[in-house]
Amino acid sequence: MEAKEFKVRWVxxxxxxxxxGCGACMVACQAxxxxxxxxxxxxxxxxxxxxxxxxxSNKQPFPDHDIAYLPRPxxxxxxxxxxxxxxxxxxxxxEEGGIVSQVTPxxxxxxYCMAACPYHARYFNWFDPSWPEGMEKVLTxxxxxxxxxxxxxxxxxxxxxxxxxxxxxxxxxxxxxxxDGDYVTSCAEACPNGAIVFGDVNNPDHxxxxxxRSQYACRLLERLHADPQVYYISRxxxxxxxxxxxxxxxQVKG
Amino acid sequence: MEKNYSLPADHDLFxxxxxxxxxxxxxxxxxxxxxxxxxxxxxxxxxxxNGLGETAMDxxxxxxxxxxFDLAVxxxxxxxxxxxxxxxxLNIDPLKNIINLTVIVxxxxxxxxxxxxxxxxxxxxxxxxxxxxxxVHSMLTEVIFCITCxxxxxxxxxxxxIFEQKQLNRIPLLRHIAHNLHVMMPLFAGIxxxxxxxxxxxxxxxxxxxxxxxxxxxxxxFVWPWTFFLFVISAVASGPVFTVLIATxxxxxxxxxxxxxxxxxxxxxxxxxxxxxxxxxxxxxxxAWINNVLPAAGLTFDQNFYSTIYGQWLLWTELGLCGVxxxxxxxxxxxxxxxxxxYTAAVLDCIGITINRYVFTVQALAMPVMPFDSWETYNPNxxxxxxxxxxxxxxxxxxxxxxxxxxxFPQERKLNATKA
Numbered sequence: 001m002e003a004k005e006f007k008v009r010w011v012x013x014x015x016x017x018x019x020x021g022c023g024a025c026m027v028a029c030q031a032x033x034x035x036x037x038x039x040x041x042x043x044x045x046x047x048x049x050x051x052x053x054x055x056x057s058n059k060q061p062f063p064d065h066d067i068a069y070l071p072r073p074x075x076x077x078x079x080x081x082x083x084x085x086x087x088x089x090x091x092x093x094x095e096e097g098g099i100v101s102q103v104t105p106x107x108x109x110x111x112y113c114m115a116a117c118p119y120h121a122r123y124f125n126w127f128d129p130s131w132p133e134g135m136e137k138v139l140t141x142x143x144x145x146x147x148x149x150x151x152x153x154x155x156x157x158x159x160x161x162x163x164x165x166x167x168x169x170x171x172x173x174x175x176x177x178x179x180d181g182d183y184v185t186s187c188a189e190a191c192p193n194g195a196i197v198f199g200d201v202n203n204p205d206h207x208x209x210x211x212x213r214s215q216y217a218c219r220l221l222e223r224l225h226a227d228p229q230v231y232y233i234s235r236x237x238x239x240x241x242x243x244x245x246x247x248x249x250x251q252v253k254g
Numbered sequence: 255m256e257k258n259y260s261l262p263a264d265h266d267l268f269x270x271x272x273x274x275x276x277x278x279x280x281x282x283x284x285x286x287x288x289x290x291x292x293x294x295x296x297x298x299x300x301x302x303x304n305g306l307g308e309t310a311m312d313x314x315x316x317x318x319x320x321x322x323f324d325l326a327v328x329x330x331x332x333x334x335x336x337x338x339x340x341x342x343x344l345n346i347d348p349l350k351n352i353i354n355l356t357v358i359v360x361x362x363x364x365x366x367x368x369x370x371x372x373x374x375x376x377x378x379x380x381x382x383x384x385x386x387x388x389x390v391h392s393m394l395t396e397v398i399f400c401i402t403c404x405x406x407x408x409x410x411x412x413x414x415x416i417f418e419q420k421q422l423n424r425i426p427l428l429r430h431i432a433h434n435l436h437v438m439m440p441l442f443a444g445i446x447x448x449x450x451x452x453x454x455x456x457x458x459x460x461x462x463x464x465x466x467x468x469x470x471x472x473x474x475x476f477v478w479p480w481t482f483f484l485f486v487i488s489a490v491a492s493g494p495v496f497t498v499l500i501a502t503x504x505x506x507x508x509x510x511x512x513x514x515x516x517x518x519x520x521x522x523x524x525x526x527x528x529x530x531x532x533x534x535x536x537x538x539x540x541x542a543w544i545n546n547v548l549p550a551a552g553l554t555f556d557q558n559f560y561s562t563i564y565g566q567w568l569l570w571t572e573l574g575l576c577g578v579x580x581x582x583x584x585x586x587x588x589x590x591x592x593x594x595x596x597y598t599a600a601v602l603d604c605i606g607i608t609i610n611r612y613v614f615t616v617q618a619l620a621m622p623v624m625p626f627d628s629w630e631t632y633n634p635n636x637x638x639x640x641x642x643x644x645x646x647x648x649x650x651x652x653x654x655x656x657x658x659x660x661x662x663f664p665q666e667r668k669l670n671a672t673k674a
Contacts, residue, residue: 045312045630056626070626081466087394088380088387108383109306109376111316112394118466118623124316124376126307148305149376221623223552224466242625245552 003078003227008176010097010156011201012188013211014071016234018195019053021069026051028190029073032157034139036129048123050074050154051187058238068239070232071196073187074121074154075220076100078227082113082122090151096176097200098229099156107150114151118221122153156198157185180206201229218243218253267421269661272670275508280658287650294644297637301373310635317615319634320374323642325457325611327363328401329485330604332493333521334360334408335443335450340524342443351517354415354662356497361408362652366645368405373641393459400453407446410435419660451486458485461614468551469558469618472539480539481614487535491528492607494521495584495600502597504657511669512662515593522596526584529603533577540573551623560629564617568609576606 029035029051041047056068076093080100083091090107093100114122128148131139139145142159146152164183165175173179180199188196199206211217212231219228222244234240241252262268263277274280300308311318337356341349372378384398417423417432435442455478461470462479472480498521501513544555559566583589583599590596620630656662 043312045314046307054624054626081464084389084391085394085460085463087389087392087398088383089389090387106380106383106387107377108380110374110394111376112392112460114313114316115619116464116466120313120624120627123313124306126312127305148307151376221466223550224468224623226466245623245625247549247552247554250552 004093004098006096006098007202008097008178009201009229010076010099010161010183011199011208011212011229011231012073012156012185013197013208013217013231013233015195015197015211016056016068016070016232016239017236018193019069019071019191020193021053021055022192023053024190024192025071025187025196026053028186029154031138032140032143032186033155034143034145036131036145038127046126048125048152050121050123050152052120056239056242066236066238068234068236070243071187072119072121072220073156073185073230074100075119075226075228075230076154076156078229079225081116081118081224081226085112085116087112095158097156097161099158099161100153101158102151102153102155104144104146104150104152109149109151111151118224118226122151124151125149160185177203215253216240221245264658267419267659269420269659269666271667273510274658280654283654284651287647287654290643291647291651294640294642294647297640298373298644301637301641302378306374306376308635308637310633310638312630312632314630315616315619315632317619318632319638320370320641322608322612322615323645324367324370324374325615326608327645328367328454328457329489329607329611330492330496331360331363331367332450332454332489333497334363334411334493335404335446336490336493336524337497337521338411338439338443339447342440343447346520348517348520351663351665352497352501352513352521354660354664355501355513356493357408357411357415358653358656358662359497359500359649361405361412362649364401364405364408366648368401369648370641370645371401393456393463396456397453397460400449400456404446404449404453407442407449410442411439411446414439415656415660415662454486454489455482458482458614461618464618467618467621467623468547468553469621470614471547471551472543473546480535480542484532484535484539487528487532488607488610491525491532492603494525494528495603498522499597499600499604500653501663504653508657510666512666514665514669515591517665518596519590522584522590522600525600525603526581526590529577529581530585533573533581536573536577540569558617558621560620563631564613564620564629568613568617572606572609572613576602576609580606 026049030049033050035048035050038047051071051073054070054072056070058066076099078098080093083093083100087110088106088108090103091100091113095101111124114124125146125148129145161183164178168175168178184198188198197207197211199208201208201212203209211233214233216235217231217233218240219231220243232243237252246252262274268274333356337349337353340346341353375381384395388395414432414435417428422428458481459478462472462481465471498518505512548555580599580603583595616632620632622628
């Protein structure tokens with residue numbers, strides 16, 4: 001299995017040691033991407049959150065107990081499990097930057113992509129979307145509202161990428177060589193601790209270039225060869241062990 | 255001519271020389287089955303009007319009871335293509351006595367599966383996108399093409415039987431069409447075998463290519479993963495005995511012998527032989543899965559099972575109780591020719607294949623791949639059971655009408671001659 005190569009590769013680097021699990025990223029994502037609130041939010045497996053914060057535990061008794069928080073957007077895999085299975089090419093990885101797209105008007109709602117994704121990063125619209133009265137006035141105009149019966153997921157705020165490219169064109173710059181910070185996702189922007197950093201991993205001028213190459217950087221379920229474009233950074237070995245199903249006798253990197 | 259009032263009101267429509275129950279009794283039966291159909295229709299109406307939120311599926315279990323049901327009935331309906339292959343291509347002549355039933359059962363299974371799929375996809379109106387925007391890399395595309403094409407083949411195979419209805423057959427055009435379709439049947443049997451093989455295989459391949467789901471992921475053989483072949487062989491290992499079970503249930507309901515024991519035994523022998531082949535590959539596959547796929551994914555065998563609901567008992571029941579035991583019974587002449595053992599083996603065989611489809615569909619999704627994730631459980635709700643009941647009721651109605659009015663069983667007259 002070979003991952004597709006892109007000149008620009010948008011990557012998210014998340015420092016787990018900086019994340020406090022505050023959930024600001026989830027809220028920002030929800031607001032930015034017009035995620036409709038679900039009627040019964042107690043049924044967690046039907047709640048629409050493109051980005052979920054997981055709580056990790058080292059499962060040790062006090063005083064050695066330790067926890068970590070792991071924000072999980074779509075991994076925008078280089079070799080996405082979801083793309084090849086979609087029968088109607090509703091999801092694809094062709095966009096420059098390596099973002100996995102989701103074409104809502106083409107999705108037939110078969111949910112095969114959800115079955116393929118081990119990260120549970122894809123969500124199905126079980127009901128017609130509806131917002132509390134007045135809330136429709138604050139919807140993001142650049143993000144389409146998805147109907148019932150289709151699958152959706154994090155797009156790395158793709159509309160912001162389009163805006164950044166448009167801005168660069170207007171300013172006479174190369175839209176394929178955006179500066180660090182020209183294009184950031186809403187979760188990265190909202191993170192109070194700066195735990196989420198976003199940029200082009202192929203560009204040495206971007207902060208993620210170094211972060212992704214850190215000895216403490218690793219990716220979720222890396223051994224499955226999906227080649228995610230989200231890097232997690234943690235100096236804690238037990239955290240890194242939990243990211244990739246390390247067997248007991250295996251040496252964790254970093 | 256004086257009318258015989260002791261005969262059912264619709265006796266003129268019956269096949270030549272057979273007896274059927276009274277029309278009132280038959281209508282009562284259809285009414286009973288119709289209750290389940292109405293329940294299913296109500297569920298279908300709710301799902302289509304309110305969306306899949308009416309079901310118990312969620313973002314973990316995008317595939318649930320319906321897909322399990324689909325995979326199971328399609329496997330069990332494999333008697334149609336496999337028996338057709340044996341009868342028309344390999345010229346195993348005695349199978350002509352059960353081929354009509356296999357075609358009807360196959361038609362019910364495939365058309366029923368398609369009806370379920372209409373409910374199962376979130377955007378039924380876009381179902382045709384599978385053809386228009388076909389992704390040639392997706393196993394599901396192959397499934398979409400093969401299931402629809404094979405369903406058409408089954409309709410073509412069913413038509414001559416309908417045209418052989420006593421009254422319809424008096425119309426020269428219909429008689430000629432039926433005759434000519436019969437002449438061409440080996441061609442359709444061949445096409446059907448080809449399409450259904452790929453369809454069964456693609457259903458297995460669908461799971462085998464999920465490389466990020468170690469519970470179902472398998473290495474490739476040519477362009478297909480192992481599961482492609484396992485699904486094909488398991489289908490032909492269960493389809494023939496499923497047809498026999500259907501015939502036996504019809505015999506119990508109608509109080510008549512419809513298929514001779516020799517034919518049933520032959521079908522059992524065929525299924526047993528295929529089950530033997532399947533089990534060899536399945537055990538080898540399980541061994542390779544435990545020792546190659548799982549360690550590569552950083553998982554151990556025990557991590558793939560959870561509590562009672564997704565416990566190892568499912569695996570051992572599938573392979574042992576519903577695999578090895580029916581295989582031994584079906585392949586041993588003395589055991590196979592003991593009706594109680596034969597039917598037990600047939601039921602176990604069908605249950606085993608259903609468990610296999612269930613674990614591939616549900617357990618595969620329940621099993622957490624991310625180490626910090628947790629097992630989730632799934633319990634289908636009334637709407638999902640209702641839709642399945644609709645298909646079962648639909649099958650019962652089609653079978654009942656076919657049995658009453660069409661010459662389905664060539665042996666029926668002879669087997670019941672003394673009784674009459």
